[in-house]
Structure formats: structure tokens, C-alpha cells
Amino acid sequence: MRVELNAISKTYDGSTFAVRDVDLTIPSGSILGLIGPNGAGKSTALRMVATVMEPTGGTIAYDGQVATDAASHQALRSQIGFLGDGNPLYKDMTATEYLTFFGQCFGLRGPSLRTKVDEVLATFSLGNKANARCKALSKGMRQRLLVARCLLHDPSLLILDEPADGLDPRGRSDLRTIVGQIRDRGVTVIISSHILRELDDLCDQVAILQQGTIVVSGEVDSIIERYEVSRLVYELRILGGLEQAREILSRRRVLIESEAEADGLTALSLQVQGDDAAVADMLAELCGAGVRVVTCSRVRSRLEDVYNRLSEDQVN
Amino acid sequence: MSKAPTSSTRARLDQFRDASLPFVTRMFRGNRLRRYLAVSLVLGLLSVLIGAWLSFGAGGFEQDMRRELDLEQSSWERERAEFTVTVHDGYMYEQLTAERDRILVAGASLSDYSMLADERERAYATLYTALTMGAPAQYAGLEADIRTLLETHPPTRYDIDNAQWQYGQEARDWQFDWYAPAERLRLQAIVDQELVPEVVFYTSPLSFADGVRLTGAVAGGFVVLLMLIVAPLASGATVAQEVHENTLQPVLGTRLRPVDIVTGFTAAGVGLAGVLAAPSFLVMLLAGVFAGHIANLVPFLLLLPAASLFLVLFTQLVGFGLGRRWSSGIVATLLTGALCMLMLFSVGIGMNLEDDMVGLIAMMPPVGLVHGLRELFVPHMRLSAAETQHALVIISVSVVGLSVLAYVMSRALTRRIEGRTQASITRLEGLLAAAVSMVLALAVVPEFDANDAVPAYFVSLGLVAFAWQLILAGRVPVGDGPSTLRTLPLRGIMLEFAAFVGMHAGLLILVFGPSAVPVAPMGAFHLLWALVVLALLAVRLVALPTNILGSLFAMVCYGAICFEMVCAGVTAATASDSGFSPHPFVLFEASAVLGVAQLVLTVVIPLALVRALRKGSAGVV
Incomplete structure (x- = not known):
């Protein structure tokens, strides 16, 4: 489903705008990451796209059609899976009962409903908790259940507001895999987060929202190029050969942001100009010159650099 | 030949089913349906047991209840008219029967402190009072029998020459009405039993048909309570909880329309009460058909769903309004108190509806239901024929009025759940x-x-x-x-x-x-x-x-x-x-x-x- 937001605005108090004049086009089958600090207007924008909140101004077109009345919104909701911000659960229901309830709300019945419930439980590794009450689930499991609920009716537009909230690293990794798989099925995904690393490798497009307005939007690569963020930030930990390392890094025009001692190792924070190949070459040279490299890991994504350049807000 | 439903009717039924299914399934999820069915069977059985107990129980409480419902005479009236002493206790019955036998067979005198002696003294007082007042000509025969009895069985408490004066003194406060059949019946019983009261072991005077009617009334009471308290309470508390915990938002993001959500809440609340009430309703229906005043069943059956629907939607609106601020527990407590108060007043008024109070049915529908239940099973005949007709008219008006108000409230709730900036009801709905x-x-x-x-x-x-x-x-x-x-x-x-x-x-x-x-x-x-x-x-x-x-x-x-x-x-x-x-x-x-x-x-x-x-x-x- 292709989604177009045209000058969408929302105000709650008549004077300040939660969302103001937002224009966005999300191609069918792509993943849009909506980035912004808490209170930037992400949840409001997503609610409007999910048709559960009326914009104060502007229109939203779904596959070129603008939904104007309640009936068209209703028809649209059959194609939208929406996980809102801070979505609560019915605590006394089991995971299966919860999914069955929402499956029925989406018009699923009988064996197809049971099959679908089993399928999403398995997808989100909740099979062994199928009969556990929601209040007995861990926060991560609850979050997985909430996301699972949005996929019951095979939506063509999936809207996830802070879906990784409460998920452990493994859960986040699984979520990324699942969202990728959903995109591969042709589903358009809009995902919001204030944790940029979650979205870095996942999104086709990003939009950065600050104080209700879009400050930048487009394809990830083009944004990075536009803001000249062609560097990668790494942490290099070495056991010995610091002088040789400094000399090589200087020659390769690698900027050393900081130097620190930790656990008997020297940790260097490096800004590397270029792509991953440049980093591989640098590491090969360091090792060849006798520098005793213990680890080398990326510590900051390019999106974070873009974001930091655009804003003074420190995000994660 | 029955007409096949039109496609629009079928579509509406499908919509109703689609809207209700998630909420009804949720209400009866897990083994809840089994538990509710068990409770409903217990309630049905309880209505039969309570009905049988109230009908045939020989205890003082059951007797009082039957008296309150005008199903039997008071013991005092019965003892007075039939010249008997009624006892509830087996030992006392044996003692008094033995004493009576001693008097009748062996000619022994009564103990001064015996219940029989007390009753005999009251009998003397009645006889002398009757003589003092003077019998009309047509009862001269009975008067002569009394004089003969007093000659053969003179009182022992007073001297025979002073007895009439002494008992007459007491009679000043009593009066005696020779034209009252019950009073003459008492005189005749005293004469026939020669001043020795009969000892009667108390049993309920109700027949099997009376028992069936009373059982039906108890079962009907359960049905009314379930439909007018449990159904509104379940619906109102659910809405309050959804609003308070913000769980309504994900439901609004589904295929269900706001009107479907209101339908679902209503169906779940009424469904719960319906399941709980089903066996009691069956008992009431059977009792009504076999032993009740069947004509009164129709207004009751029309008013019950209208009143229940009205209260269910009203409590949902209350739950929606208060749920934003208060938890569902507080809202449920408030609703329980209000609904119980309404039922208490309604039972008090409905059980003893007088002519000038019939109109209250319009403002308090439960009064109409309690009154209807009473008219169905134990009519008290306090209303004149004209007022009975008046009550039927008011019940009919209430059915229509409550249905219209329920519809308007459902529209208001739908618009509030929808959350858009608009009035809750249209101008036409407001006027209606x-x-x-x-x-x-x-x-x-x-x-x-x-x-x-x-x-x-x-x-x-x-x-x-x-x-x-x-x-x-x-x-x-x-x-x-x-x-x-x-x-x-x-x-x-x-x-x-x-x-x-x-x-x-x-x-x-x-x-x-x-x-x-x-x-x-x-x-x-x-x-x-x-x-x-x-x-x-x-x-x-x-x-x-x-x-x-x-x-x-x-x-x-x-x-x-x-x-x-x-x-x-x-x-x-x-x-x-x-x-x-x-x-x-x-x-x-x-x-x-x-x-x-x-x-x-x-x-x-x-x-x-x-x-x-x-x-x-x-x-x-």
C-alpha cells in the first residue's frame, strides 16, 4: 500500500501543534523509519495514518485514495495493522485468548482464526506461553504479543510505534528479521523509534521529526550522502603497538576522537572516512605492522551522525 | 408460510453477529462459560427450592412471607374464626392434645396457665360480649345455643352472677358484630366444640398450584435481578475498564466500527445475564404457563428486555464518562449501589402498588416488572380494574419510550467512542x-x-x-x-x-x-x-x-x-x-x-x- 501524507497537522490545544504540515510519501512495500525524540509527534502522526485520529488539517491518501468518511476509514482498517504507543493488554486473558479476540475483531473465524493464531504465536516464539495470562508474561513477551496481534489479519500496511520498547537485544534482532520478512511480502511498514540503531540497517526510508515537523526525509543512503556523513565511528582495542597504530591511522587520515585505558587495553575511538572496505584495509595494515588488535567494533551509525548534526537532542 | 428474511435483514444479523462475537467470546472465554452455566443451574435449582420452602415450609418466617403476600390468613385470624390453638412445635402439640383429651374424656379441669385455658377465657368473653350486644332476630337460635352452653359450662374465673358483667366490662373495648360472618363462625365453632379449643399442628395451607406460582415468582425475581443489575453492571464496568486502561484504542484500530463496539459491549453484558438467568427464566415461564395468570406474562416479557437494554446502555454511558477518572472497581461499586437502591425501591413500591402510584412505572421501569411479576403469580387485587388497564397502558408506553431512549443512548455512546469532534446526539435524536x-x-x-x-x-x-x-x-x-x-x-x-x-x-x-x-x-x-x-x-x-x-x-x-x-x-x-x-x-x-x-x-x-x-x-x- 502506498501512503501519501499531504500537509498533515494536528493540534490539541489550538496554539501548539503536535504535528505540523507533514508531507511524506511512502512507496508500497518499503519500510519507513520515523525518527525523533520523545514528544516529537511520532505517535500522533502514526495514529493519524492508522485512521484512529482525525487530523486537524491535511489529507492522507492510501493507494491514491483519500479516506474522508467513517465508512472508508473502516474499510481501510482491515488493511492496516497498528501497534500504538503504550498499548495495554487485557491482563486476565491468555495470549491465545487475546489473539483470538483481536482476530475476531478483524473478522477471522473458525479454523482459519485458530491457524493464524498458532502461526503468529510460533512466529514470535510465544508457542510455549500460549495459555499463560498476559499479566504473567515478561515485558518483552508482552511486546511481542502486541506486535503479533497486528499481523493476524495479513495487513498491507503495518504501523509500529516504538515496537522494540522492552525487547532484549535478541528480541530486537528477531523483530528486525520479522519486519524484514514482512516487507519482503510486499507489506508497507512504518516504524517509529527514538533508538536510531534499531532502524539503521532496516529502513529503506527515514523521516526525522522534530517538534512536529519533518526536518529531513528520504532514502537512507541519499540522506547520508546529503549530510556528508561518509564516515564510520569504531572503537579499536589494542594490547600493544600504540605508536605504530597512531602513525598508520594518521597516514590513512583516520581521526582519533579519543584514547582511553580500560582493562589493560588501549581503546581508541576512530572516525573512518569511507566504507567498510576502508576499515578492512586499515585493520589489515595495523595487524601487518605488528599492532596487537584485540577487537574492532562499530559504535555509532551514520544515521546517528545525521541526527546529531541536525539536532542538539541526544538520542540514546 | 413464513417470509424469508430480506438481504438487508440478513446483512444486519450478520453485522450483529460479527460485532457481538469477539465480546461475547471474551466474556465466556476459557472455562468461564462452564462456570456461568453451573451458577445458572444452581440459581434455577435455588429458585425451585426457595419457592417450595416458602410455599410449604411450616416455620414462622415462611408463614410471615405467605401472610405478606396475602396467600394465607394470619394464625390469629384463623384461630379466632375456627376456635383453635395453632402450634408449630411437636412437643407442645403433644402436651396440648393430651390436655384436651383429658378434658374431653376424663372431664378434668383446665390448668390456669394453659394455652387452652386462655383460649377458653377468650371464648367466654366472645360469648358474653355477643349476648351483651344482643342478637338480631334471625340469629336467635344461635343466641339460645350460647345461653344453653353457658348454663352447662359456666365460667370458673368469675362468679356466675357476675360473669356477664365482668366479661361485658372487657367487651367494651372489643365490640361484637353479629352481622360479620367471621364472628358468627367463631360463635358457632365455640358452641360446637363446647368451649374446648381444637389443637392444630401448623402446616402451610397452600396447594401444589400455589407452590408452583410462588416458585415462578421467586424464579422471576432472579431473572429481574440478573437482567436489571448484573447485565448493566457487567456492561458499565467493562466500558469503564476499557476507558480507564486505554484498551479501547487497539480495538478501534480493527475492522469493528464504534457502533459494533457498543453492540459488542451490550451483547456481552446481556449475554452474561442471559446465561445466568436461563434456567430461572424457564422455571418462571413454565410456572406462568401452568399456574400463573398467563395474560400478565406478555407485558412482563415486553418490559423486561426494554428496561434491561435501557439500563445496560445507561451504565455504559456512565462507565464511559467516569472511567476516564476512576478505575472500573470504583465505577462498579457506584453502579452496584445505585442499581441495588433502584431495585430496593422498586420492590417496595411494585409489591404494593396502589391506584395513584401506577404512573411511577413510567419513571421506574423495575416497579413495572415487580408489579408484573406479582400480577402474574400472586395478584393482590389492590388495583381497580381501571387502574389495571392504566398500568398496562403505562407499561406499553414505557416499553416504547425505553427502547427509544436506549437507541438514542447507543448513538451517543457510539459517537463518544468514535472520538471525533461532534455532538453526541443529533438535533432529531435530542427532540425524540x-x-x-x-x-x-x-x-x-x-x-x-x-x-x-x-x-x-x-x-x-x-x-x-x-x-x-x-x-x-x-x-x-x-x-x-x-x-x-x-x-x-x-x-x-x-x-x-x-x-x-x-x-x-x-x-x-x-x-x-x-x-x-x-x-x-x-x-x-x-x-x-x-x-x-x-x-x-x-x-x-x-x-x-x-x-x-x-x-x-x-x-x-x-x-x-x-x-x-x-x-x-x-x-x-x-x-x-x-x-x-x-x-x-x-x-x-x-x-x-x-x-x-x-x-x-x-x-x-x-x-x-x-x-x-x-x-x-x-x-x-
Whole structure:
């Protein structure tokens, strides 16, 4: 489903705008990451796209059609899976009962409903908790259940507001895999987060929202190029050969942001100009010159650099 | 041949099923359905057991209950008429029977402290009282028998020559009516039993058919309680919980429309009560068909769903309104208290409905149900034939009225759940609800006598004022946006309110005639002021956020409205009395300070309300 937001605005108090004049086009089958600090207007924008909140101004077109009345919104909701911000659960229901309830709300019945419930439980590794009450689930499991609920009716537009909230690293990794798989099925995904690393490798497009307005939007690569963020930030930990390392890094025009001692190792924070190949070459040279490299890991994504350049807000 | 349902009917049924299924499934999830079925069977069984116990139990409580329901005579009346001593205790029965046998067979004398001796003394008193009063000619034979009995069995307590005087002394307070059949029956029994009372071991006098009727009444009581307390409570508390915990938002993101969600909440609440009530309902139905006054079943069966639906939707609206601030536990407690109070009053009134109270059925539907249940199983015949017909008419009006109000409330709730900036009800719905509530309020008026026009107007106005305020509140646009963004159609709302007031006054003029309208300009001024402030206050409370100061001001306004209503009523009622003309601002008659305060408040209150509405909204049109 292709989604177009045209000058969408929302105000709650008549004077300040939660969302103001937002224009966005999300191609069918792509993943849009909506980035912004808490209170930037992400949840409001997503609610409007999910048709559960009326914009104060502007229109939203779904596959070129603008939904104007309640009936068209209703028809649209059959194609939208929406996980809102801070979505609560019915605590006394089991995971299966919860999914069955929402499956029925989406018009699923009988064996197809049971099959679908089993399928999403398995997808989100909740099979062994199928009969556990929601209040007995861990926060991560609850979050997985909430996301699972949005996929019951095979939506063509999936809207996830802070879906990784409460998920452990493994859960986040699984979520990324699942969202990728959903995109591969042709589903358009809009995902919001204030944790940029979650979205870095996942999104086709990003939009950065600050104080209700879009400050930048487009394809990830083009944004990075536009803001000249062609560097990668790494942490290099070495056991010995610091002088040789400094000399090589200087020659390769690698900027050393900081130097620190930790656990008997020297940790260097490096800004590397270029792509991953440049980093591989640098590491090969360091090792060849006798520098005793213990680890080398990326510590900051390019999106974070873009974001930091655009804003003074420190995000994660 | 039955007509096949049209496609639109089928589509509506499908929609109803689709809307209800998730909520009903949720209500009966897991093993809850099994548990509810078990409870319902226990309730059904309990209704039979309680019915049988109340019908045939020999204990004092059961006897009192049967007495309260006019199903049997009191022991005292029975003992007096049949000249018996009734005992509930087996040992006492044996003792008294043995004593009686000793008297009858062995000719022994009675112990002074025996119950039989007491009863015999009362018998002597009755006989001498009857002789003292003198028998009419047609009962001369019985009088002669009494004299013979007293000669053969003279009293031992008093000397024979003084006995008539002594017992006559006591008879001064008693009186004796020779023309009362029950009294003559007693004389005959005393004569026949030769002054020795019969000892009777108490058993229920009810027949099997009576037992079936009483069982049906108990089962019907369970059904009424479940449909009028459990169903509204379940629905209201569920809505409050959904609103309080914000779980409604994900449901709104599904295929279900807001109207489907309201349908689902309603179906789940009614479904729960329905499952719990099913066996009791069956018992009631069977008892009604086999032993009840079957004609009374129809109005009961029409009123029950209408009243239940009305309360279910009303509690949902309450739950939606209060759930934002209070948890479902608090809301459920409030609802339980209110519903139980309503049922308590309804049982008290409905069980003993008098002629001039029939109209209460219109304002308190449970009264009609309790009355209907009583008429179905144990009619007390207190109502005249005309009032019985009147009650049927009012029940019919209530069924239609409650259904219309339930529909309007469902529309209001749907729009509130939808969350868009709009009024909860349309102008037409408001007019419809106002007209219905007006008719229901007028039904309470016992008599439409021309002299009672003023009281009838003010009583019905007082009853309908609360409903009109709710309707006006429903006409104010609200939504997720701030009040400062909304333009208030105040002129339109006030005109609609004027239409309500006009309809009410017009209908009463139609009923009582134009000559019944009092000429009281000051009364009209007081009334107009009270009505305008009532309407402005309803709009103010919904349109703008309220703080503690605002709540206090609202309370002052309500107090002023009540005061002005009373002033209007008194002025109108005394309009024809030329010697009585109260001051336009009546508090001047008490003191100048109070009078000035009244004058100031009369000016300030409406102005303050209009100013607040102008200031707190985007504009007033």
C-alpha cells in the first residue's frame, strides 16, 4: 500500500501543534523509519495514518485514495495493522485468548482464526506461553504479543510505534528479521523509534521529526550522502603497538576522537572516512605492522551522525 | 408460510453477529462459560427450592412471607374464626392434645396457665360480649345455643352472677358484630366444640398450584435481578475498564466500527445475564404457563428486555464518562449501589402498588416488572380494574419510550467512542428523547384534573429536567481537541431547549385546557430564568473543563434553579388568590441584604455562564 501524507497537522490545544504540515510519501512495500525524540509527534502522526485520529488539517491518501468518511476509514482498517504507543493488554486473558479476540475483531473465524493464531504465536516464539495470562508474561513477551496481534489479519500496511520498547537485544534482532520478512511480502511498514540503531540497517526510508515537523526525509543512503556523513565511528582495542597504530591511522587520515585505558587495553575511538572496505584495509595494515588488535567494533551509525548534526537532542 | 428474511435483514444479523462475537467470546472465554452455566443451574435449582420452602415450609418466617403476600390468613385470624390453638412445635402439640383429651374424656379441669385455658377465657368473653350486644332476630337460635352452653359450662374465673358483667366490662373495648360472618363462625365453632379449643399442628395451607406460582415468582425475581443489575453492571464496568486502561484504542484500530463496539459491549453484558438467568427464566415461564395468570406474562416479557437494554446502555454511558477518572472497581461499586437502591425501591413500591402510584412505572421501569411479576403469580387485587388497564397502558408506553431512549443512548455512546469532534446526539435524536422523557414524566401524574394543572406542570417539569439536561449536554460538540478550538452553537441549543419547554407546556395546555394556565407574569419570569440557567449550565458543564471553583459555582446555580422553580410554582399556584402577592424577589421579605443578594445572583449567574462559554470556546454562535 502506498501512503501519501499531504500537509498533515494536528493540534490539541489550538496554539501548539503536535504535528505540523507533514508531507511524506511512502512507496508500497518499503519500510519507513520515523525518527525523533520523545514528544516529537511520532505517535500522533502514526495514529493519524492508522485512521484512529482525525487530523486537524491535511489529507492522507492510501493507494491514491483519500479516506474522508467513517465508512472508508473502516474499510481501510482491515488493511492496516497498528501497534500504538503504550498499548495495554487485557491482563486476565491468555495470549491465545487475546489473539483470538483481536482476530475476531478483524473478522477471522473458525479454523482459519485458530491457524493464524498458532502461526503468529510460533512466529514470535510465544508457542510455549500460549495459555499463560498476559499479566504473567515478561515485558518483552508482552511486546511481542502486541506486535503479533497486528499481523493476524495479513495487513498491507503495518504501523509500529516504538515496537522494540522492552525487547532484549535478541528480541530486537528477531523483530528486525520479522519486519524484514514482512516487507519482503510486499507489506508497507512504518516504524517509529527514538533508538536510531534499531532502524539503521532496516529502513529503506527515514523521516526525522522534530517538534512536529519533518526536518529531513528520504532514502537512507541519499540522506547520508546529503549530510556528508561518509564516515564510520569504531572503537579499536589494542594490547600493544600504540605508536605504530597512531602513525598508520594518521597516514590513512583516520581521526582519533579519543584514547582511553580500560582493562589493560588501549581503546581508541576512530572516525573512518569511507566504507567498510576502508576499515578492512586499515585493520589489515595495523595487524601487518605488528599492532596487537584485540577487537574492532562499530559504535555509532551514520544515521546517528545525521541526527546529531541536525539536532542538539541526544538520542540514546 | 413464513417470509424469508430480506438481504438487508440478513446483512444486519450478520453485522450483529460479527460485532457481538469477539465480546461475547471474551466474556465466556476459557472455562468461564462452564462456570456461568453451573451458577445458572444452581440459581434455577435455588429458585425451585426457595419457592417450595416458602410455599410449604411450616416455620414462622415462611408463614410471615405467605401472610405478606396475602396467600394465607394470619394464625390469629384463623384461630379466632375456627376456635383453635395453632402450634408449630411437636412437643407442645403433644402436651396440648393430651390436655384436651383429658378434658374431653376424663372431664378434668383446665390448668390456669394453659394455652387452652386462655383460649377458653377468650371464648367466654366472645360469648358474653355477643349476648351483651344482643342478637338480631334471625340469629336467635344461635343466641339460645350460647345461653344453653353457658348454663352447662359456666365460667370458673368469675362468679356466675357476675360473669356477664365482668366479661361485658372487657367487651367494651372489643365490640361484637353479629352481622360479620367471621364472628358468627367463631360463635358457632365455640358452641360446637363446647368451649374446648381444637389443637392444630401448623402446616402451610397452600396447594401444589400455589407452590408452583410462588416458585415462578421467586424464579422471576432472579431473572429481574440478573437482567436489571448484573447485565448493566457487567456492561458499565467493562466500558469503564476499557476507558480507564486505554484498551479501547487497539480495538478501534480493527475492522469493528464504534457502533459494533457498543453492540459488542451490550451483547456481552446481556449475554452474561442471559446465561445466568436461563434456567430461572424457564422455571418462571413454565410456572406462568401452568399456574400463573398467563395474560400478565406478555407485558412482563415486553418490559423486561426494554428496561434491561435501557439500563445496560445507561451504565455504559456512565462507565464511559467516569472511567476516564476512576478505575472500573470504583465505577462498579457506584453502579452496584445505585442499581441495588433502584431495585430496593422498586420492590417496595411494585409489591404494593396502589391506584395513584401506577404512573411511577413510567419513571421506574423495575416497579413495572415487580408489579408484573406479582400480577402474574400472586395478584393482590389492590388495583381497580381501571387502574389495571392504566398500568398496562403505562407499561406499553414505557416499553416504547425505553427502547427509544436506549437507541438514542447507543448513538451517543457510539459517537463518544468514535472520538471525533461532534455532538453526541443529533438535533432529531435530542427532540425524540426530550419528547419521550416528557411523556414518561407526564405519565407519573395520577390525575389530570383542571385544578391540578399547576402542580402537574411543575412535578412533571421537575422530573423531566434532569433528562433534558442530559439531552442538552449531548448536543454540545466535544472531542479530542481543546474547547478553545470549538465553536459552540449556543443559539441553536437554546432554541432546541425552548422547543422542549414549548412541547411540554403545549401538551399540558392541550390536556387541561387554556383556562387552566394561571396569569402570573412574575411566576413566568422566575420559571424562564430557571430554565435558561438550567440549559446554560448543562452546556457549560460539558463544553468547558471544570475545576473545583467551577463545580462550586455549578452547585450554587443548581441551588438557585431549585429556589426559582419553587418561587415560580408558588407564584403560579397563588395567582388566583388576589389577597396574596409575593415580592418579585421574595428574599426582600426576609431581609434587604438577602433580597439584594437574590437580585445580584439573578443578574450575575446567567451573565457569568454566557461569559465563560464565550471565553472558553472559539466562539458562540
